[in-house]
Amino acid sequence: MMYDWLYNLTGSEILAMFIVSLLPLFVFILPFALFAVLMERKVSAHMQDRLGPMRTGYHGILQTIADIIKLLQKEDLVPTATDKILFNLAPLLAFIGSYAAFAAIPFSGFFIGTKIDLGIIFIVGVTGLVVAGILMAGWASNNKYSLLGAMRAAAQIISYEIPTLLIILTIIMLTGTLSLYDLSEMQTAYFWNWLILGGPAVGLQKILLIPFMIMGCLIIYTSTLAEVNRTPFDIPEAESELVSGYHTEYSGMKFAMFFLAEYANMFAVSAIVAIMFFGGYQSPFGYLGNTLGWTWLVPIEQFFWFTSKGLFFVFVQMWLRWTLPRFRVDQLMAFCWKYLIPFSFVILLLVGLIALM
Amino acid sequence: MALKTEEMVLNMGPQHPSTHGVLRLELQIDGEIIIDVIPHIGYLHRCFEKHCEAMTYPQVIPYTDRMDYLASMYNEFGYALAMERLMKIEVPERVEYIRVIMGELQRIASHLVALGTYGADIGAFTPFLFCFRDRERILHLFEITCGARLLYNYIWIGGLSHDLHPDFIRLTKEFIKDFRPNVKELNELLSYNRIFIERTANVGVLPIETAINYGVSGPNLRASGMKWDLRKDDPYSVYHKFDYDIPIGKGEKGKTGDCWDRYYVRVLEMDESLKIIEQAIEQIPDGDVTSAIPKRVKPPEGQIYTRVENPRGELGYFIISDGSINPARVKVRAPSFVTMQVFPELCKGFMVADVVAILGSVDIVLGEIDR
Numbered sequence: 099m100m101y102d103w104l105y106n107l108t109g110s111e112i113l114a115m116f117i118v119s120l121l122p123l124f125v126f127i128l129p130f131a132l133f134a135v136l137m138e139r140k141v142s143a144h145m146q147d148r149l150g151p152m153r154t155g156y157h158g159i160l161q162t163i164a165d166i167i168k169l170l171q172k173e174d175l176v177p178t179a180t181d182k183i184l185f186n187l188a189p190l191l192a193f194i195g196s197y198a199a200f201a202a203i204p205f206s207g208f209f210i211g212t213k214i215d216l217g218i219i220f221i222v223g224v225t226g227l228v229v230a231g232i233l234m235a236g237w238a239s240n241n242k243y244s245l246l247g248a249m250r251a252a253a254q255i256i257s258y259e260i261p262t263l264l265i266i267l268t269i270i271m272l273t274g275t276l277s278l279y280d281l282s283e284m285q286t287a288y289f290w291n292w293l294i295l296g297g298p299a300v301g302l303q304k305i306l307l308i309p310f311m312i313m314g315c316l317i318i319y320t321s322t323l324a325e326v327n328r329t330p331f332d333i334p335e336a337e338s339e340l341v342s343g344y345h346t347e348y349s350g351m352k353f354a355m356f357f358l359a360e361y362a363n364m365f366a367v368s369a370i371v372a373i374m375f376f377g378g379y380q381s382p383f384g385y386l387g388n389t390l391g392w393t394w395l396v397p398i399e400q401f402f403w404f405t406s407k408g409l410f411f412v413f414v415q416m417w418l419r420w421t422l423p424r425f426r427v428d429q430l431m432a433f434c435w436k437y438l439i440p441f442s443f444v445i446l447l448l449v450g451l452i453a454l455m
Numbered sequence: 456m457a458l459k460t461e462e463m464v465l466n467m468g469p470q471h472p473s474t475h476g477v478l479r480l481e482l483q484i485d486g487e488i489i490i491d492v493i494p495h496i497g498y499l500h501r502c503f504e505k506h507c508e509a510m511t512y513p514q515v516i517p518y519t520d521r522m523d524y525l526a527s528m529y530n531e532f533g534y535a536l537a538m539e540r541l542m543k544i545e546v547p548e549r550v551e552y553i554r555v556i557m558g559e560l561q562r563i564a565s566h567l568v569a570l571g572t573y574g575a576d577i578g579a580f581t582p583f584l585f586c587f588r589d590r591e592r593i594l595h596l597f598e599i600t601c602g603a604r605l606l607y608n609y610i611w612i613g614g615l616s617h618d619l620h621p622d623f624i625r626l627t628k629e630f631i632k633d634f635r636p637n638v639k640e641l642n643e644l645l646s647y648n649r650i651f652i653e654r655t656a657n658v659g660v661l662p663i664e665t666a667i668n669y670g671v672s673g674p675n676l677r678a679s680g681m682k683w684d685l686r687k688d689d690p691y692s693v694y695h696k697f698d699y700d701i702p703i704g705k706g707e708k709g710k711t712g713d714c715w716d717r718y719y720v721r722v723l724e725m726d727e728s729l730k731i732i733e734q735a736i737e738q739i740p741d742g743d744v745t746s747a748i749p750k751r752v753k754p755p756e757g758q759i760y761t762r763v764e765n766p767r768g769e770l771g772y773f774i775i776s777d778g779s780i781n782p783a784r785v786k787v788r789a790p791s792f793v794t795m796q797v798f799p800e801l802c803k804g805f806m807v808a809d810v811v812a813i814l815g816s817v818d819i820v821l822g823e824i825d826r
Binding site for chain 1: 463465653808
C-alpha cells in the first residue's frame with residue numbers, strides 16, 4: 099500500500115497523507131488530461147479526414163500544453179451580473195467532485211489512494227458534487243443558455259444515476275463487497291475470471307450469468323456516458339442549441355477547471371466500468387513479474403493494464419462522440435426511464451435468482 | 456397557493472452557432488416548449504437593390520454573387536438569363552452547357568453545406584467535415600475555371616468570363632466517380648442513423664397547403680410532396696435536353712414534409728445533379744464562349760421577370776429598364792426570404808432543440824434574405 103510505504107519512508111502521517119492525496123492529481127489526472135485532450139483531437143481529426151494539430155511539436159504533441167499556457171494567461175473574467183461567490187465556487191466544486199473520486203480508484207494493488215470499504219458508494223456519492231457545481235455555474239452565470247444547460251444537466255445526471263446504481267447493486271449482490279480493491283482482487287488470474295464473463299462463479303451459474311453481465315455492462319457504460327455529458331448525451335453543452343451550456347460565461351482557468359473535471363470524469367467512469375466488469379487492474383493473462391520472480395514489477399504491470407483498459411473505454415467514448423448525433427432532451431429522458439431502468443431492474447432480479455442457485 | 460409561472464423570452468442570435476449567419480430569433484418559451492418565434496432579419500442588409508440602380512448592368516453581377524453566397528453561380532445564371540431575355544441575345548450552345556454544368560455543381564456544393572451543417576446542428580460533427588471535403592473539390596473545379604472559390608463573376612451577360620480549363624472535364628469526371636460512394640457513406644453515417652431519424656422525423660412538418668400558401672419553393676416544397684421544379688416546369692437554358700428526375704418527399708420515416716424529408720430530398724437531388732452533369736459533359740459542343748457578349752449593355756426600355764431553380768428554390772429577377780445603361784429597378788425574389796416567413800409556423804409546439812433542427816432543414820442563407 100502506497101500510504102503505508104510513504105508513512106514508513108517519511109515517518110510523518112500528515113506528509114504521507116498529503117502526498118498520497120496529491121499523487122492522483124499530478125501522476126495521473128493532469129498528464130491524463132493533457133494526453134486525452136490531444137487524443138480527442140487526433141481521434142476526431144483522423145475520423146474526419148483531417149490531421150489535427152500538427153504545428154506544435156512533433157505531430158502536435160505539445161498542443162495541449164500550449165493551450166493550457168494560453169488559458170493561464172487569459173484574464174479572469176467575471177461578468178458583472180453574476181452571483182460572484184457561486185460563480186467562483188462552481189468550477190472548484192465540479193473539479194473537486196471528479197477529483198475526489200480518484201481517491202478510491204485502485205490503479206494497482208499498490209497504488210490506491212485509500213482502501214475504503216465503501217469505495218463504490220463513495221465514488222457515486224462524491225461525483226454527485228459535480229451536479230451541484232454545474233447547477234451553481236448555470237444559475238450564477240445569470241445567462242439563460244447557461245441556466246437551460248444546467249437544468250438539463252442536473253435532470254440528466256440524476257436520472258442516469260439510477261440505472262448506474264441498479265447495475266452497481268447487481269454487482270454488489272453478486273460479489274458481496276463494496277470495496278473496489280476487493281472487487282479487483284476477486285477477478286484475479288485470467289480473463290475468464292472477469293465479471294463480464296461471470297466472475298469467479300463456476301459451472302452453470304457462470305454460463306447463466308454471462309448474458310446478464312454483458313447487458314449490465316452495456317447499460318452502465320451508456321448511463322455513465324450520460325453522466326459525463328458525452329455524445330449522444332451531450333445535451334447540457336449542446337453547442338448548436340445552447341452555445342456551450344453551463345460554462346458559456348466561463349473563460350481562462352475557470353473554464354479549464356470544468357474542462358479538466360470533464361476529462362477526469364471521463365476516466366473515472368471508464369475506470370468504474372473496467373473495475374466492475376473487466377477485472378480492474380488485473381492482467382488478462384498472468385504477470386511477467388510473477389514469472390520472472392520480480393515482485394516489484396507486478397504493481398507496474400497492474401498500473402499499465404488499468405490505464406490501458408481505462409483509456410480503451412475513453413477511446414470508445416470519443417469514437418461515439420464523433421460518430422453519433424445527439425438526442426433531444428425528452429428523448430434522452432424517455433430512453434433512461436423507459437428502457438434502461440426497466441432493463442436494469444430485470445437484470446437485478448434475475449442475477450439475484452441466479453446468485454441464489 | 457398556485458405557483459406563478461411565466462413564459463421566458465430567449466434571444467437566439469444574432470451571435471449563435473446555429474442560426475446560420477446573423478439571424479436573431481426571439482423565442483417565447485414555456486420551459487423548453489416553443490410558444491412563438493419572431494425572426495428578426497436585416498443584420499446583413501447591404502442595399503443590393505438600391506445599389507444596382509447606381510451600377511451599369513454588367514457591374515451588377517458581382518453583387519448578385521454576394522446574395523446567396525453558397526450558390527453564387529446560380530445567382531449569376533439567373534441574372535444573365537434575365538438580361539439576355541430582355542436584350543434578346545442568342546447565347547452559344549457551349550455557353551449554355553457550361554452554365555448548366557456550373558449550376559449543377561453549385562447545387563451539389565450548396566446542398567453539401569446544407570446537409571453538413573444540418574448534421575452539425577443535430578450534433579454529429581463528422582458528416583459536416585465529410586461534406587466540406589467533397590465541396591472542396593467542387594470549389595477547386597470553380598477555381599481552376601475562373602480563379603475564384605466563392606464569388607465568381609463568371610457568368611456574364613451573353614457569355615462567360617473564361618472558357619473551361621483543359622483539365623476541367625477530366626477532374627469533373629473523377630469527382631463524379633469519387634462522389635457517389637461518398638453520398639452512400641453520408642447516408643450510412645447520418646441519414647439512416649437511428650438517433651438522427653428520431654431527431655428529425657415528424658419534426659417541423661410543413662403541410663403542402665401551407666407551403667403553397669406561403670409561396671415556399673425549391674427542396675422545401677418538394678419535400679412536402681409537390682413535384683415542382685422550374686428546370687422542368689418552366690424550362691430555361693438547355694435543361695430540356697437531359698434526363699433526370701425530380702425527387703419529392705414521401706414521408707418515409709414520418710409525416711411527409713418533416714425535417715427528415717427536407718434533408719433527404721437534398722441528398723437525392725445531389726444524385727440527380729450528378730446525372731445532369733454527366734450527360735452535359737458528354738454532349739458539350741465546341742464554340743466560343745465570349746462571342747455573344749455585347750460590347751455595350753444598353754437594353755431597350757421594358758421590363759422582365761425571369762425565374763430559375765436555385766438550390767434553395769425559385770430565384771426570380773424583376774428588372775425594369777429605362778433605356779439607359781443603369782437599371783431603373785432590380786427586384787429579387789429570394790427563396791430563403793419566403794421560406795423564413797413560414798418558419799415560425801413550423802416551430803410552434805416543438806422544443807428549443809427542434810428550432811435548431813427546423814432552421815437547419817429549411818436551409819436559409821442570410822445573405823439572400825437580407826440582401
